[in-house]
Amino acid sequence: MELLEQILEYVIAGAYWYLVIASVAVVLLENKNPVRTVAWVLLLLFLPYFGLLLYVVFGRSFKRQSRLTRKMRMQMVNDIELALQHRNEGQNNPLLEQHSTLTRLLSRTAHAPVFANNNVDIYTDGKKLLDDMLADIEHAKHHIHAEYYIIESDETGEAFKNALIKKAKEGIEVRLIYDDLGSWHLKRSTINEMRKAGIKLRTFFKIRFPYFTTKLNYRNHRKIVVVDGHIGYLGGFNVADRYTKGLDWGIWRDTHIRIEGNGVIGLQSIFQTDWLYMSKKFFSGNKYFPVSSKESNTCLQIVGSGPDRDWETIMQGYLHAIMHAKKNVYIQTPYFLPNESIANAIEMAALRGVDVRLMIPFRSDERIAFEASLSYMKNILKSGVKVLQYHKGFIHSKTMVIDDELSIVGTANMDLRSFEQNFEVSAFIYDRQKAEELTKIFLRDARSCKKLTLRKWEQRPLYKKIIQSLARLLSPAL
Numbered sequence: 001m002e003l004l005e006q007i008l009e010y011v012i013a014g015a016y017w018y019l020v021i022a023s024v025a026v027v028l029l030e031n032k033n034p035v036r037t038v039a040w041v042l043l044l045l046f047l048p049y050f051g052l053l054l055y056v057v058f059g060r061s062f063k064r065q066s067r068l069t070r071k072m073r074m075q076m077v078n079d080i081e082l083a084l085q086h087r088n089e090g091q092n093n094p095l096l097e098q099h100s101t102l103t104r105l106l107s108r109t110a111h112a113p114v115f116a117n118n119n120v121d122i123y124t125d126g127k128k129l130l131d132d133m134l135a136d137i138e139h140a141k142h143h144i145h146a147e148y149y150i151i152e153s154d155e156t157g158e159a160f161k162n163a164l165i166k167k168a169k170e171g172i173e174v175r176l177i178y179d180d181l182g183s184w185h186l187k188r189s190t191i192n193e194m195r196k197a198g199i200k201l202r203t204f205f206k207i208r209f210p211y212f213t214t215k216l217n218y219r220n221h222r223k224i225v226v227v228d229g230h231i232g233y234l235g236g237f238n239v240a241d242r243y244t245k246g247l248d249w250g251i252w253r254d255t256h257i258r259i260e261g262n263g264v265i266g267l268q269s270i271f272q273t274d275w276l277y278m279s280k281k282f283f284s285g286n287k288y289f290p291v292s293s294k295e296s297n298t299c300l301q302i303v304g305s306g307p308d309r310d311w312e313t314i315m316q317g318y319l320h321a322i323m324h325a326k327k328n329v330y331i332q333t334p335y336f337l338p339n340e341s342i343a344n345a346i347e348m349a350a351l352r353g354v355d356v357r358l359m360i361p362f363r364s365d366e367r368i369a370f371e372a373s374l375s376y377m378k379n380i381l382k383s384g385v386k387v388l389q390y391h392k393g394f395i396h397s398k399t400m401v402i403d404d405e406l407s408i409v410g411t412a413n414m415d416l417r418s419f420e421q422n423f424e425v426s427a428f429i430y431d432r433q434k435a436e437e438l439t440k441i442f443l444r445d446a447r448s449c450k451k452l453t454l455r456k457w458e459q460r461p462l463y464k465k466i467i468q469s470l471a472r473l474l475s476p477a478l
Contacts, residue, residue, distance in 0.1 A: 092297055093116065093297045093298075093299050093430060093431075095299070095405050095406070095430040095431070095432070096114060096299055096430055098405070099324075099406060099430060101320070101324075102317065102320050102321065102324070102406075102428070103301065103430075105316060105317065105320055106301050106303050106313060106317055106428060107301070109309075109310075109311040109313045109316060110301075110303045110304060110305065110309070110311070110313040112266065112301040112302060112303045112304070112313075112428075113266070113301070114299050114300070114301055114430075115261070115262040115263040115265060115266060115299065115300055115301070115302070116261075116262065116296065116297060116298070116299045117261045117262050117292045117294045117295060117296050117298075118259055118260065118261035118262060118263045118292075118294070118296055118298045118299070118300055119259070119260045119261055119294060119296055119298065120257055120258070120259055120263075120298055120300070120427075120429060120431070120434055121257065121258040121260075122255065122256075122257055122409070122434070122437055122438065122441070123235070123237075123255070123256040123257065123258065124253065124254065124255055124397075124441060126237050126243040126244040126245075126252060126254060127244045127245075129233075129237055129244075129256050130156060130159065130160075130244050132258065133225060133233055133258075134159060134160070134163045136225075136227045136231050136258075137163045137164065137167060137225075137227060138163065138166075138167070139227075140167055140172050140227050140228055141172070141228055142172065142173065142228050142229075142287055143172060143173040143174070143175070143226075143227075143228060143229070143283075143287075143288065144164065144167055144172060144173070144174045144175070144225070144226070144227055144228075145175045145176075145224070145225070145226040145268070145271045145275070146164070146175070146176050146177070146224065146225045146226075147176070147177035147178070147204075147220065147222055147223070147224050147271060147274060148177075148178055148179070148182070148183070148222075148223050148224075148238055148239055149178075149179045149182035149183070149219065149220060149221045149222065149223060149238055149411075150179070150182040150183055150238035150239065150240055151178050151183045151186050151238070151239040151240070152183070152185045152186060152239065152240040152241070153185065153186055153187040153189075153190045154240060154241040155241055156239055156240055156241045156243065156244045156245075157186070157190070157239050157240060157241075160239045161190055161193070161194060164176065164194065164197075164199055165193065165194060165197040165199065168194075168197045168198040168199045169197055169198065173200075173283075174198070174199045174200065175199075175200045175202075175271075175275060175283075176194070176199055176200070176201050176202070177201075177202045177203075177204055177220065177271075177274055177275065177278060178201075178202075178203060178204065179203075179204045179205070179219050179220045179221070180203045180204060180205060180206045180207050181205075181207060181219055182219060182220075182221070182238070200279075202275065202278040202279050203278075204219070204220040204274070204278060204423075205218065205219065205220070217421055218306075218307050218421055218422070218423070219421070219422050219423070220274065220422070220423045221411050221412075221418065221422035221423060221424050222234070222270070222274075222304075222411055222423055222424060222425045223235060223236070223237060223238060223256075223411055224267055224270065224271055224425060226264060226267050226268050226271055228290075229264055229265070229268055229287065229288050229289055229290045230260060230264060230290060230292070231258065231259070231260050231264060232258070232259045232260075232263065232264035232267040232268070233256060233257070233258050233259070234256070234257060234259075234267060234302075234409075234410060234411065234425055234426075234427060235254065235255055235256025235257055235398075235409055235410065235411065236254040236255055236256060236396050236397055236398050236410075236411060237254050237256045246393060247365075247393060247394060249363065249393070250363070250391075250392055250393025250394060251392055251393035251394075252393060252394055252396060253390065253392065253393055253394065253395045253396065253397060253445065254395075254396045254397050255332070255397040255398070255399050255409055255438075255441070256409075257409050257427060257429075259300070259427070260292075260294065261292040261294045261296060261298075262291065262292045262294075263300045263302055263427070264292075265289050266300075266301065266302025267302055267425070268288060268289060269289075269302075270302065270304045270425055272288075273304075274423070297431075298429065298430075298431040298433075298434065299429075299430040299431065300427050300428060300429045300430065300431075301427070301428045302425065302426075302427055303317060303410075303425065303426050303427070303428060304423070304424070304425045305412070305419075305423075305424050305425075305426075306422070306423035306424065307420065307421055307422075307423075308423075312419050312420060314410070314412045314418070314419070314424055314426050315339070315341075315342065315412075315418075315419040317408070317426070317428060318342060318345075318400065318408070318414070319341055319342055319345050321400065321402045321406060321408065322342070322345040322346060322349055322400075322402070323345050323348070323349070324402075325349050325354050325356075325402050325403055326354065326403055327354065327355065327403045327404070328354060328355040328356070328357075328401070328402070328403060328404065329346070329349055329354055329355070329356045329357070329400065329401070329402055330357050330359075330399075330400065330401040330438075330439060330442045331346075331356075331357065331358045331359065331399070331400050331414065332359045332395060332397040332398065332399045332400075332442065332445070333358075333359075333360060333397075333398055333413050333414040333415075334360070334361055334364065334365075334394070334395060334396045334397070334398070334413060335364075335366065335369045335370075335373060335413045335414070335415040335417075335418075336358065336360050336373040336376060336413075336414050336415065337369065337372050337373060337376070337414075337415035337416050337417075337472075338376065338414055338415070338416075339416060339419060342414065343376060343379070343380070346358070346380065346383070346385060347379055347380065347383035347385070348383075350383040350384040350385045351383050351384060355386075356384070356385045356386065357385070357386045357387075357388060357442070357446075358380065358385055358386070358387050358388065359388045359389075359390060359395060359442065359445060359446070359449060360373060360387065360388070360389060360390070360395070361389065361390050361394055361395050362389035362390055362391045362449075362450065363391075363394065364394065365394060368471045368474065369415070369471075371467050371468045371471035371472075372468065372471035372472045372474070374457075374464075374468050375468040375469060375471065375472035376472070377452065377457050378454075378457070378458075381452070381453070381454040381457060382454060386451065387451065387452040388446055388449035388450070388451055388452070389449055389450050389451075389452055390445060390448060390449050391448055391449060391450055392448035395445070397445075398410055398411060398412055398413055398414075398426075399438060399442075401435050401438045401439050401442065402435075403435075404432060404435045404436055404439060405430070405431075405432050405435050406428070406429070406430060406435060407428075407429040407431070407434050407435045407438050408426055408427070408428055408429070409426065409427050409429065409438070410424065410425055410426025410427055411424045411425055411426065412424040412425075412426050
């Protein structure tokens, strides 16, 4: 019996170390960021069992696992190409020539064409956004498509649910995708009520054992609404009371946009991809991809990124924009955990005399991410970046303005998770008026900020330094 127990112990130990060595080999062969690779290797070697469990759940790469078959992709081509044949490419917009290398980059890496003939409205108030969005939903004639990271069963969620149910009962096509992790507080009764009313529902990457272990770490962080193919919404606001009513300790400051025009084709295309992958069902036709009759020189690209793509396109777009800035770069982000390329680009822009301002929260809803963000401040501040901490509440806005002519608004934070692991969407807007509008919003928000100085940062208590360093150590892996 004793010999049998020893053999069993050797077998278990051998199996464990085989899995560890195999996992380390996989991590090394993935050729990820070296810091991230080292973090995982150390966890696997020095945290027995727990490190392996963390890697199985959080570390396995989704890269190169294309979500769509070749046949699925071919099905989508006809609708998009037909719409693109009739769009105005905005030849009269001089900014397209000035940013031609950026537009080509996004077109090649994200298949994101330039769309002209757009009206873009900017929202910073969640209640106003919800009211206008519900009004557009009320006037829908054919279809409503929506996908969100967070939908909750509170007052805001109820208003959204009731609006969709009303239209579904009128015979309007309603499709809704929600992320299973982000919408953890969405009640089963609410889901059943929407499904019973005729709303076509899909859950993004359900958290169900054992399948959750391969996809738990890859979430759909997009916030998209498309109404009749003519009106589209995207940005930072989710569907929950804190986005419309704020928090106990302050307002919820976010940014969202409403697009009316050809740019909605780009949003519809991203929703179509997600719907096709989650449902294996395809919607097609001119009624979903109508060409706008509007005449406007506001041009934009709708850029999607995610772990299923070959390129980290939104990150690359950020990097290109910052590296080519000549006058100013104004950034708002709730979580600042940049990779080395982005951090270097920001520092180099400031060092060469560009007015770089970075607005981050003074208080956050995510403690680890907040503390990790502060660990990046030393070189950022030394390079001359003006770091502003928002004190009026929580700033959740994900925006960037470059040289008062290029604006970026979307769902992607300036962090490793948004760059590598989440499914995100951002609008790159080529329009001086919109850039000026976002600049005014930034400067207005700056009045509710306190400037973080290098001297103040270096004088923080020792325990804060330790917490921030530990949080940063965890950030590449998680």
